[in-house]
Amino acid sequence: MWWNIPIALGAGLLAAWLILLVTLLLIRPKGALLTEAIRLLPDLVRLLRRLAADKSLPQGVRVRLGLLMVYLALPIDLIPDFLPVIGYADDAIIVAFVLRSVVRRAGIAAVRAHWPGTEDGFAALSRLAGLQRAADDAVGAGPEQP
Secondary structure (H helix, E strand, C coil): CCCHHHHHHHHHHHHHHHHHHHHHHHHCCCHHHHHHHHHHHHHHHHHHHHHHHCCCCCHHHHHHHHHHHHHHHCCCCCCCCCCCCHHHHHHHHHHHHHHHHHHHHHCHHHHHHHCCCCHHHHHHHHHHHCHHHHHHHHHHCCCCCC
16 A cells, blocks of 8 residues: 555645646736736846845845746746746746745845846836835834834
């Protein structure tokens, strides 16, 4: 009965993958947002590289950014990229989560200082990744000001 463990593990992984796939289908970026995200891609790659190389940022932030860049470079994804729309949605969602994490730990000013694109591009990035909302949450979680 030793094969029951690998079968159960495989079934569990398949179930988790299917749940992730359905979740991504439900929250995927819609038409214009996806187009906007694709236009920001070159600037976003440069932003991630600059943030990861910034020694003034906490090491945990730089490690997260490095892992994100490795994940994006790998040919294997949670959702294969050849699937229309949803294939790239997992990448976009993971990038948004990591950027929110960076804003919470390092502040939106660090992200803004390293942004290589235009002001309109940064505004679009902020909307897509929820950066302003993440920055507001980080400020709200800080110590009370008199």
